[in-house]
Amino acid sequence: PPLAEVLNLHDFEAVAKAVLTDKAWAYYSSASDDEITIRENRLAYQRVWFRPRILRDVSKVDWSTTILGQNSSLPVYISATALGKLGHPDGELNLTRAAGKHGVIQMIATLASCSFDEIMDAAAPNQPFFLQLYVNGDREITRRYVQHAEKRGVKALFITVDAPQLGRREKDMRMKFVGDDAGAEVQRGQDVKKNEGVARAISSFIDPTLSWKDIPWFKSITKMPIVLKGVATAEDALMAYDAGVQGIVLSNHGGRQLDTARSGLEVLVEVTTAFRARGVRLPSPTFDIFIDGGVRRASDVLKAIALGASAVGVGRPFLYAFSAYGQEGVEKAIQIFRDEFEMNMRLLGARTLEEIVPEMVDASALRSH
Numbered sequence: 001p002p003l004a005e006v007l008n009l010h011d012f013e014a015v016a017k018a019v020l021t022d023k024a025w026a027y028y029s030s031a032s033d034d035e036i037t038i039r040e041n042r043l044a045y046q047r048v049w050f051r052p053r054i055l056r057d058v059s060k061v062d063w064s065t066t067i068l069g070q071n072s073s074l075p076v077y078i079s080a081t082a083l084g085k086l087g088h089p090d091g092e093l094n095l096t097r098a099a100g101k102h103g104v105i106q107m108i109a110t111l112a113s114c115s116f117d118e119i120m121d122a123a124a125p126n127q128p129f130f131l132q133l134y135v136n137g138d139r140e141i142t143r144r145y146v147q148h149a150e151k152r153g154v155k156a157l158f159i160t161v162d163a164p165q166l167g168r169r170e171k172d173m174r175m176k177f178v179g180d181d182a183g184a185e186v187q188r189g190q191d192v193k194k195n196e197g198v199a200r201a202i203s204s205f206i207d208p209t210l211s212w213k214d215i216p217w218f219k220s221i222t223k224m225p226i227v228l229k230g231v232a233t234a235e236d237a238l239m240a241y242d243a244g245v246q247g248i249v250l251s252n253h254g255g256r257q258l259d260t261a262r263s264g265l266e267v268l269v270e271v272t273t274a275f276r277a278r279g280v281r282l283p284s285p286t287f288d289i290f291i292d293g294g295v296r297r298a299s300d301v302l303k304a305i306a307l308g309a310s311a312v313g314v315g316r317p318f319l320y321a322f323s324a325y326g327q328e329g330v331e332k333a334i335q336i337f338r339d340e341f342e343m344n345m346r347l348l349g350a351r352t353l354e355e356i357v358p359e360m361v362d363a364s365a366l367r368s369h
């Protein structure tokens with residue numbers, strides 16, 4: 001269907017399913033084991049209800065923000081997703097160009113199909129980026145990668161901490177990996193294991209020994225803010241805060257890692273409750289709580305913000321958008337978010353993101369409330 005007929009982010013998924021190869025669809029859409037967590041990521045948002053306020057002169061509404069000090073036209077960033085060329089010949093550059101044009105921040109994946117430098121070379125002047133890091137067993141490779149990224153102007157380092165081993169995505173594993181389009185950088189010289197699905201075949205370098213003891217080393221090799229991506233409990237959120245990193249992403253990796261892990265939204269309530277009990281004021285100027293997984297509407301984002309998130313990551317919808325329509329698809333996805341923010345903020349009675357307060361949602365149906 002023509003792009004004009006795409007009305008919401010769900011529509012991109014249906015189009016992508018129709019146009020993608022079986023292999024690409026399996027890799028992008030799959031989640032681990034029984035795919036319970038990926039379903040829960042959507043269901044959790046449906047358990048939170050709005051408490052909208054009225055008569056507030058909402059003629060002007062503004063949903064722009066800063067994320068880790070960088071201007072962003074949306075309280076949404078493009079989360080790292082690997083292997084963009086499975087979906088479109090230009091791969092991640094579709095994200096880069098659309099993000100640059102519309103003031104959105106892209107998190108570059110370690111396992112992007114396009115090389116890191118290709119992506120940076122396609123950037124608009126002063127376009128901000130974050131870098132997602134899978135930590136290599138050979139720390140020298142990781143050190144060089146991180147320091148190169150910092151030198152090229154990347155603004156923050158998101159270390160993925162929920163993937164000491166990749167989850168079993170059985171839909172993906174049923175596809176045989178043909179091995180021509182693995183992540184460009186880290187992949188070089190890597191022994192690609194066939195017949196394990198795309199994800200497993202490219203991830204054997206990820207270091208399962210990674211631990212809290214490594215955090216000071218990361219702080220010693222970079223001045224970029226460090227964010228731990230894949231925190232799933234209040235205990236670890238507090239440990240991250242104590243370790244002196246600048247933030248966390250409450251995430252289950254889009255349901256692709258530990259199946260029946262809780263949704264980020266569920267965890268968010270547990271985390272903010274624990275921080276308040278500790279006397280940490282939120283939002284904190286030195287520590288950001290991000291969340292991702294299952295966000296498909298601006299209303300989802302507004303619920304997360306009301307419950308204490310600084311901003312929200314979105315993965316598959318942008319992948320599906322460029323798989324189906326290239327850069328234009330990503331631009332349309334951003335436009336859809338914009339239109340939805342405008343309408344939802346008006347209807348909610350919030351003129352700025354600061355006016356989105358906890359009282360604007362009823363989250364009592366979230367279990368950890």
Ligand code: FNR
Nearest residue numbers: 028079080081082160253254292293294314315316
């Ligand atoms: C991912 N995600 C991911 N995360 C990460 O830290 N490194 C990676 O290489 C990838 N790769 C990846 C590939 C694909 C195909 C998907 C769908 C996801 C997880 C991603 O950053 C994010 O956490 C989720 O995608 C968020 O959930 P939604 O928005 O896809 O529901």
